[in-house]
Amino acid sequence: xxxxxxxxxxxxxxxxxxxxxxxxxxxxxxxxxxxxxxxxxxxxxxxxxxxxxxxxxxxxxxxxxxxxxxxxxxxxxxxxxxxxxxxxxxxxxxxxxxxxxxxxxxxxxxxxxxxxxxxxxxxxxxxxxxxxxxxxxxxxxxxxxxxxxxxxxxxxxxxxxxxxxxxxxxxxxxxxxxxxxxxxxxxxxxxxxxxxxxxxxxxxxx
Amino acid sequence: xxxxxxxxxxxxxxxxxxxxxxxxxxxxxxxxxxxxxxxxxxxxxxxxxxxxxxxxxxxxxxxxxxxxxxxxxxxxxxxxxxxxxxxxxxxxxxxxxxxxxxxxxxxxxxxxxxxxxxxxxxxxxxxxxxxxxxxxxxxxxxxxxxxxxxxxxxxxxxxxxxxxxxxxxxxxxxxxxxxxxxxxxxxxxxxxxxxxxxxxxxxxxx
DNA sequence: TGACAATCCGGAACAATGTTCCGTATCGTC
DNA sequence: GACGATACGGAACATTGTTCCGGATTGTCA
Numbered sequence: 001x002x003x004x005x006x007x008x009x010x011x012x013x014x015x016x017x018x019x020x021x022x023x024x025x026x027x028x029x030x031x032x033x034x035x036x037x038x039x040x041x042x043x044x045x046x047x048x049x050x051x052x053x054x055x056x057x058x059x060x061x062x063x064x065x066x067x068x069x070x071x072x073x074x075x076x077x078x079x080x081x082x083x084x085x086x087x088x089x090x091x092x093x094x095x096x097x098x099x100x101x102x103x104x105x106x107x108x109x110x111x112x113x114x115x116x117x118x119x120x121x122x123x124x125x126x127x128x129x130x131x132x133x134x135x136x137x138x139x140x141x142x143x144x145x146x147x148x149x150x151x152x153x154x155x156x157x158x159x160x161x162x163x164x165x166x167x168x169x170x171x172x173x174x175x176x177x178x179x180x181x182x183x184x185x186x187x188x189x190x191x192x193x194x195x196x197x198x199x200x201x202x203x204x205x206x
Numbered sequence: 207x208x209x210x211x212x213x214x215x216x217x218x219x220x221x222x223x224x225x226x227x228x229x230x231x232x233x234x235x236x237x238x239x240x241x242x243x244x245x246x247x248x249x250x251x252x253x254x255x256x257x258x259x260x261x262x263x264x265x266x267x268x269x270x271x272x273x274x275x276x277x278x279x280x281x282x283x284x285x286x287x288x289x290x291x292x293x294x295x296x297x298x299x300x301x302x303x304x305x306x307x308x309x310x311x312x313x314x315x316x317x318x319x320x321x322x323x324x325x326x327x328x329x330x331x332x333x334x335x336x337x338x339x340x341x342x343x344x345x346x347x348x349x350x351x352x353x354x355x356x357x358x359x360x361x362x363x364x365x366x367x368x369x370x371x372x373x374x375x376x377x378x379x380x381x382x383x384x385x386x387x388x389x390x391x392x393x394x395x396x397x398x399x400x401x402x403x404x405x406x407x408x409x410x411x412x
Numbered sequence: 413t414g415a416c417a418a419t420c421c422g423g424a425a426c427a428a429t430g431t432t433c434c435g436t437a438t439c440g441t442c
Numbered sequence: 443g444a445c446g447a448t449a450c451g452g453a454a455c456a457t458t459g460t461t462c463c464g465g466a467t468t469g470t471c472a
Contacts, residue, residue: 015419015468041458052422057460115326118373120318120380123459157388163381164389167324167373174326175369182363183370187389190396221439221448247429258451263431329430414472421466430457437450442443 022059024049029066037112038067038127064126067116074106075134082138092145093152097188099142100165103135104184107169114169114180136162146191153193161187228265230255235272243318244273244333270333273322280312281340288344298351299358303394305348306371309341310390313375320375320386342368358397367393 028049032040042063046056060066068075082099089095107114116124117131140158147154164187169180234255238246248269252262266272274281288305295301313320322330323337346364353360370393375386 013469017467018420021421042460043458046422053460054423054462055421058420112326115324118321118324118376120321120377156392157383159383160385160388161392163377163384164374164386164392167376167389168370170324170373170376171326171369177363177365178369179366180370182366183373183393186362186367186370186396187393188396190392190394193395219440223438224449227450248431249429252451259431260433260452261450264449416470416472417468418470419466419468422464424462424464426461427459428457429459430455432455433453435451435453437448439448440446442445 018059021049021051021055024051025056025059025066026069030070033067033070034111038063038110038116039112062126063123064130067113067127068130071110071113075131078103078106079134079138082142086142086145091151092142092149093192096142096146096152096191099139100184100188103162103165104169104181107166108172108180111173114166114172117166118170131166132159132162152191156191161191224265227255227257227261230257231262231265231272232275236276239273239276240317244269244316244322245318268332269329270331270336273319273333274336277316277319281337284309284312285340285344288348292348292351297357298348298355299398302348302352302358302397305345306390306394309368309371310375310387313372314378314386317379320372320378323372324376337372338365338368352397362397367397 025045029045032045032048036044042056043053045066046053049056060069078099081102082095085095085098086092089098107117117128119128136158139162143152143156143158143161146152147156165184168183168187171178172180231251235251238251238254242250248262249259251272252259255262262272266275284305287308288301291301291305292298295304313323323334325334342364345368349358349362349364349367352358353362371390374389374393377384378386
């Protein structure tokens with residue numbers, strides 16, 4: 001995820017100080033994200049890393065890139081868990097539910113991540129896209145399997161489901177009365193159509 | 207909702223210009239909220255109303271108060287619709303579903319309102335509280351009725367449900383691929399216990 | 413080693429927005 | 443018409459994001 005270009009014959013490798021600063025920034029970002037959330041002021045991260053503002057913007061033009069680098073491996077782990085669960089779980093539905101659980105765990109344990117994913121904020125647009133691009137196909141695969149096995153109703157869009165689950169995770173840290181897992185549980189229960197019950201589709205009038 | 211105090215013998219009524227400005231601000235806020243969303247810059251509303259910044263802060267110390275005044279009657283209408291639907295609808299479950307539909311309609315047609323309700327932002331904390339304080343009891347009544355009639359599983363918390371539905375509405379205006387109604391439909395389907403299908407066709411939404 | 417060019421750094425500077433504060437204008441009353 | 447209470451306007455300050463460029467650092471080559 002952090003390689004220098006290769007296509008156009010890199011005449012020189014990145015300078016040592018640049019590499020050092022990138023590492024410092026990643027460490028600092030991880031610390032600050034954990035302490036103040038992914039929406040912490042850029043200045044705070046720069047200060048923590050001991051670099052200037054220009055430096056952070058040069059290495060990571062958008063906040064998203066920083067978040068992706070910091071949490072990227074967890075996103076990848078989540079993506080990889082899909083096919084694995086499909087093999088290991090007792091049924092496709094079980095696999096799907098376990099995967100959703102894992103995703104929810106990931107999102108709600110990262111301070112402010114749920115809010116960021118739901119936000120319309122420009123700086124988070126690409127973060128949003130990254131998460132969804134990476135995970136929607138995985139979710140779709142699980143969904144298809146469960147559908148093919150007749151365990152869930154058909155016609156559920158993986159993108160909407162992921163987005164919905166992410167949204168449900170919003171607010172868990174500032175609202176003690178709200179437990180996202182309860183609502184995600186309700187949502188996934190709604191997934192299992194009691195076969196004939198698909199006769200009551202929400203009167204979707206987009 | 208806009209009366210002068212009465213308990214401590216108001217020696218003087220509010221000045222005419224104050225009343226005039228409050229009205230102007232409300233009109234301006236309604237226009238700006240519709241055009242730019244409930245998170246529009248305060249300055250924009252002040253400019254639209256033709257008043258200074260100090261004036262808007264004096265009349266409405268927080269953005270919430272402005273939003274509440276502008277959308278208050280719709281919240282009240284939503285609150286009032288609960289008991290009415292309980293009487294008119296074919297079943298408590300139908301009443302609940304219709305009410306949820308109405309709430310979703312309200313939220314997603316107000317530019318940025320869903321995001322504001324979900325936000326952790328300080329300025330929206332009280333807005334959030336107002337909506338929930340007003341509507342959770344109504345939702346709870348509908349939920350109880352549907353539960354008593356055996357149409358839905360028990361143990362669902364009205365607060366969490368309202369919060370969850372609000373969250374699901376986030377992002378609908380910036381994400382063409384996401385239709386909150388689909389996910390709300392899934393959530394409400396999850397409400398219904400396993401077998402007991404109410405069999406009542408979806409009543410037309412408001 | 414010394415010099416040079418490519419690279420990178422730091423932080424000032426600007427923009428957008430929220431919020432506070434106070435000198436001044438307006439209003440209502442006597 | 444005068445006077446005190448009330449309300450107004452917007453300057454001023456704080457926070458955060460983002461851009462830009464003079465100057466420092468690095469790597470290479472003689």
